[in-house]
Amino acid sequence: MTGALIAIGALFFLLFLLIFLIVISIKGRQKAKKQMKENKISAQVLLHHVEGLPLSEKTQCQVSVTDTGLVINGGGTDFKIDATQIRATEVKTDTEIANIVKSSAAKGIAGGLLFGPIGLVVGARATSKEKKTNTYYLIINYTNVAGDLTALMFDGGNSPFGAQKIVNKLKPIIIDNPKQTVQL
Template sequence: MKKKDKPLLLQVLEGLPGAAKFALCEIKFEDEALKIVLLKNVFQKTPVNTYSISLNKLITVDIVTEENIKEKEKSVVGRGIAGAALFGPVGAILGGLSGTGTKKKKTKTSVFVISYYGVNENDIKTIYFSTNYSPIACWDFVKLYRENYAQQQEVNGNGEVIL
């Protein structure tokens, strides 16, 4: 099996009929279709169900990223104790003062997405998978899709992409 043919193992977040949240799936390209195989569990990779999306119904296979900013309260007491341990009474005062207010922490959440047409072009469906355990493999799979399976986009006279 070539590296590019290696299936992608991901956990479902939502959008796959009959699959529980965090169920393990194997995703691969096979016979002019994208196959999603729902597996029994991590230890027994026995297929429970197989879903097939024809390549001509695929809209996109991609990774969507969202940045979140969380505000976290600084610990006045904890910083005061640490300052006192290191520098005595003056350190306790300075440590306590440095702990006032909040600090901001940026987090990035990525989701592997498969969008496709259902019964017609007005019926767009999307399946979401977690990228937590294999972000690099997800990007490799997206690259494989774009290079080998993505349909060329048509552009009209106004420069608009025709879907």
């Protein structure tokens, strides 16, 4: 009888603990949604920095799309890019980047121009024929404060969903940006 009471007590304790954790989780999500709404954030994803910011490679960054542009928090620093500065954004796989680099007559130059120095590294990683999964990269082309066209690259891992979420929210706010001519 005492064993049955202990078992029932343990069952009620576990049930109470489960309900408590569910309530905490729901409140945490509600708080995060409220904070996103207050900051006018339409999408927010954690990605790893590859190229384009004064951060080391693989630094985890919180990439957020606001109604005015892009905010990247990484390494204890906030980086902001106004929507009017953003020229293009897309998600590419390492295989796609490697194919672009391979198909160019001047492979090294193309990799460097299209994706920066990391384009060569990404292209080299994707050449293995045994590879069965892709790595997805978020690429953002923008005009910096000096007026130069430059790029950011983030590693989205084996799933395109986080990076694509950023692209889907950015494209509507940059569609009317004026064209820019760059003298090469």
